[in-house]
Amino acid sequence: MIKLSANVSKKVPIPEMEYSSQNFSAGMEVEVSSNTTRGELKDKYQDLYEILSECIEEQIQNANGSGVEAPQPQAQVPARQKQSRQRHRAVQNRSGGNGGNGRRGSGKKATEAQARAVFAIARSRGYELQEVLTPYGVSSPYQLSIGDASTLIDSLKNGNGGA
Numbered sequence: 001m002i003k004l005s006a007n008v009s010k011k012v013p014i015p016e017m018e019y020s021s022q023n024f025s026a027g028m029e030v031e032v033s034s035n036t037t038r039g040e041l042k043d044k045y046q047d048l049y050e051i052l053s054e055c056i057e058e059q060i061q062n063a064n065g066s067g068v069e070a071p072q073p074q075a076q077v078p079a080r081q082k083q084s085r086q087r088h089r090a091v092q093n094r095s096g097g098n099g100g101n102g103r104r105g106s107g108k109k110a111t112e113a114q115a116r117a118v119f120a121i122a123r124s125r126g127y128e129l130q131e132v133l134t135p136y137g138v139s140s141p142y143q144l145s146i147g148d149a150s151t152l153i154d155s156l157k158n159g160n161g162g163a
Contacts, residue, residue, distance in 0.1 A: 002036060004044055005029045008052040012060060019140045020119070022063065023112075026055040110149035115141035118149065121156040132156065 009025035028048055032041070110118075118141035122129050133139060136148050144152065 001031045002034055002041075003029055003031050004041070004048065006045060006048040006052060008049060008056055010056050010060070017140075019142045020115075024056045024059045024063070026052040026059070028052060108146050110141055110144040110146055114144070114146065114149035114153060117153050118144070118156070121153060125156060125159065127156065 005027070006029075007025065007027040009023060011021045011023050014020040014022060028051065030044065030048065032044060036044070118132075119129065122132050129141075130139065132152065133141065133144075136144055136152065138144055141149060141152075
């Protein structure tokens with residue numbers, strides 16, 4: 001038996017969100033007879049690619065139809081967010097915060113997973129993305145340092161709105 005493995009992924013920009021994208025991927029493994037010819041293997045790989053590409057296009061269509069797009073600006077700032085900003089400013093004043101220039105970490109930029117987590121958690125908790133990023137002096141989660149992204153994620157998870 002021969003095991004064929006194929007993976008396909010596609011990055012799609014998030015509308016109206018600079019430096020932001022969503023990643024869609026699909027993978028599959030199949031087994032074929034060990035006496036399969038080279039031409040048959042090529043055909044099988046081509047079939048796998050076409051199937052996986054169709055699956056990704058379906059994922060994209062489902063995401064666009066189910067509101068998995070970029071967070072949209074909200075008209076009102078939740079009260080908990082206003083309190084959070086006040087707490088964050090107070091913490092910055094006490095600790096001499098430097099407006100997002102790597103308060104924690106080595107200055108390396110946030111990972112893809114961290115940036116996606118900031119988008120998702122902020123949206124799920126009802127926070128405006130720009131409001132939670134403002135104290136860090138950045139306009140996109142991708143501009144955060146690894147340490148700042150970690151701090152922000154923890155804060156959002158705890159319901160502190162980024163403080």
